Amino acid sequence: MTICDSKIRLLDESIQGANQMAPRVPFLFVPCSIGTLAFVAYVVYLSSSSLYVVPESQLKLQCGPVEGFPKRLRVYISDLEREMNYGLLEDYWSKQDSRNADHEDEPRNRYAKMEYPPYPSNPLIKQYSAEYWLLADLLSPSNGLAQRVGRPEDADVIFVPFFATLSAEMQLDRGKAKFRHKTQQNADYLRQRKVLDLIKSSPAWKASHGRDHVFVLTDPVAMWHVREEISSALLLVVDFGGWYMEDSKASSDDATGMIQHTQVSLLKDVIIPYTHLLPTLNISEDHPRETLLYFKGARHRHRGGLVRDKLWSLLDKEPHFVIEEGFPNSMGREQSIQGMRNAGFCLHPAGDTPTSCRLFDAIASLCIPVIISDNIELPFEGMIDYTKFSVFVSVHDALQPKWLVNHLKAISATQRRKMRENMAQVQHIFEYENNYPGGIGPAVRDGAVSHIWKKILFKVPSIKEMIVREWRKPNGSHIPVRCHCT
Known part of the structure; x- marks a missing residue:
C-alpha cells in the first residue's frame, strides 16, 4: 500500500466517523470542488504527522466520494x-x-x-x-x-x-x-x-x-x-x-x-x-553545548537583511554568544561544524532574502534555530511543525536591548533537549543526497525529494x-x- 493509498483510506474513515457523529437527519450530499477534496485529503495527511495536530473539527466534513485523486504523482x-x-x-x-x-x-x-x-x-x-x-x-x-x-x-x-x-x-x-x-x-x-x-x-x-x-x-x-x-x-x-x-x-x-x-x-x-552544507549529526552523538548562541555569516546585507548589522551591535559582546563573519566554504567549513555543534541555539536572521541554507545547516547540526525573519516562508509547513524545534522572534522584539538574551536564557535545559529530540525526528526530511553516482538511484526514504x-x-x-x-x-x-x- 502506498502512502497515498493509506491517506485516502484514512480520509474515507474520517468522513464516515464524521457522519456517525452527525445528527440523525436525512442524508445531505454536500458537493465539493476538486480543490476542496484536495484540502480534505491534505488535512488528513497532516493529522498523521507526529509533530502536527489537526483539530477534530476540521475533519468533520461531509463530501462526495473521493474519486480520481492520484495515488502517485x-x-x-x-x-x-x-x-x-x-x-x-x-x-x-x-x-x-x-x-x-x-x-x-x-x-x-x-x-x-x-x-x-x-x-x-x-x-x-x-x-x-x-x-x-x-x-x-x-x-x-x-x-x-x-x-x-x-x-x-x-x-x-x-x-x-x-x-x-x-x-x-x-x-x-x-x-x-x-x-x-x-x-x-x-x-x-x-x-x-x-x-x-x-x-x-x-x-x-x-x-x-x-x-x-x-x-x-x-x-x-x-x-x-x-x-x-x-x-x-x-x-x-x-x-x-x-x-x-x-x-x-x-x-x-x-x-x-x-x-x-x-x-x-x-x-x-x-x-x-x-541543500544543507554541513554533515548531519545523529542525536546519539550529541554532547553538552557550551555556547548559548552561534552565528557565522555576513554582517551587512540588503533589504530585510539590514537587521543583521543591528543584531550584531547588540549581541557581539554578550557572554556565551559567538558572532563571526564567514561562510562554510572550504576555509570555514570545519569552523562552522564545530560552532553549530557546540551551540544550544543558532541565529537565523534575514539576509538578502528571508531565508538561507544556514537554517538547514542548523537542523543538521541539532542546533535550535532562532528565526528572526518576519517574511520567512518555510518548506513543508503543515507536514511538520517548526515551533516544536525552533524559536521564532519578531524583528521588533529582537532589536530591544537584552530581550533576545533574556528570552533564550529562560528556555530551560529540559526544553532545549526536547526541542533537539524533535529536531532529530525531522532531520531526514531535509536530506537530498542519496549517495548514488549522479544521484541516479532511489531517493532518500521520506526525504526532501x-x-x-x-x-x-x-x-x-x-x-x-x-x-x-x-x-x-x-x-x-x-x-x-x-x-x-x-
Whole structure:
C-alpha cells in the first residue's frame, strides 16, 4: 500500500466517523470542488504527522466520494536538449571558474566526461542543488511517489528539466556585468529564451497555459528574464525573496501593504529546502553545548537583511554568544561544524532574502534555530511543525536591548533537549543526497525529494480545476486575476 493509498483510506474513515457523529437527519450530499477534496485529503495527511495536530473539527466534513485523486504523482519530463541540464554540468566541469577555485583537487576532466556528472560541491552553488536531485529521481528506476510517464497527456504535471540555478551561477561567474541584460553575451538569458520558446510552443503548454508545468528556481535570480512568462506555472522556490522588486512595487500602491502581483503564491507554488552544507549529526552523538548562541555569516546585507548589522551591535559582546563573519566554504567549513555543534541555539536572521541554507545547516547540526525573519516562508509547513524545534522572534522584539538574551536564557535545559529530540525526528526530511553516482538511484526514504513530490501531488486537483476553468471561458470574456493568497 502506498502512502497515498493509506491517506485516502484514512480520509474515507474520517468522513464516515464524521457522519456517525452527525445528527440523525436525512442524508445531505454536500458537493465539493476538486480543490476542496484536495484540502480534505491534505488535512488528513497532516493529522498523521507526529509533530502536527489537526483539530477534530476540521475533519468533520461531509463530501462526495473521493474519486480520481492520484495515488502517485504522474510526471512527464519535457524534451529539452541535454545542454540545458547535464550538458551544463559538463561545461561547468570542463572549465576552471573562479567560483570553484577552492576545489582544484577534484577530478574535473573525469567529471566532465560522465553521463551524469556530479553537481558542483562549491557551497555557493551546492546549496541550490534541488534541481539536480529531482531530475535524478525521475530518471531513476524507482518505486517512489513520482511516477514517470511517456506522454504529456498521461501526466499530472510536466517537469521542465532546466538547471536554471546552475545556468545563472555560471553566467554570474563568467560575465556578471551582462547578467541583467538581454544580450547575445548573456549565455544564461539565451538559455532561458531557448527553453521558454520550446516549452511555450508545445501542445502541452498551450492546453494548460502552463499551469501544470513545474520549474525549479532555487536561486533567487534563476530565470530572471522570463519570470513573468512562467508565472502561471508551478514554481519550486526556497522563498519569495527573489521577487522583492515585484513585491515592493505592488505593495507601494496599496495602503494596506498587500502584495497584489500574481507571479508567486503559497497556493500555486511550493517552498522547498536549501541543500544543507554541513554533515548531519545523529542525536546519539550529541554532547553538552557550551555556547548559548552561534552565528557565522555576513554582517551587512540588503533589504530585510539590514537587521543583521543591528543584531550584531547588540549581541557581539554578550557572554556565551559567538558572532563571526564567514561562510562554510572550504576555509570555514570545519569552523562552522564545530560552532553549530557546540551551540544550544543558532541565529537565523534575514539576509538578502528571508531565508538561507544556514537554517538547514542548523537542523543538521541539532542546533535550535532562532528565526528572526518576519517574511520567512518555510518548506513543508503543515507536514511538520517548526515551533516544536525552533524559536521564532519578531524583528521588533529582537532589536530591544537584552530581550533576545533574556528570552533564550529562560528556555530551560529540559526544553532545549526536547526541542533537539524533535529536531532529530525531522532531520531526514531535509536530506537530498542519496549517495548514488549522479544521484541516479532511489531517493532518500521520506526525504526532501519525496516531500516535494507530496506537496506537488496535493496541488494536482486544484491545478486541474484551474485548467478546466480556463477552458470554459468564452472568447472575448475578461475575468480578473485574483491571488490574495496569504
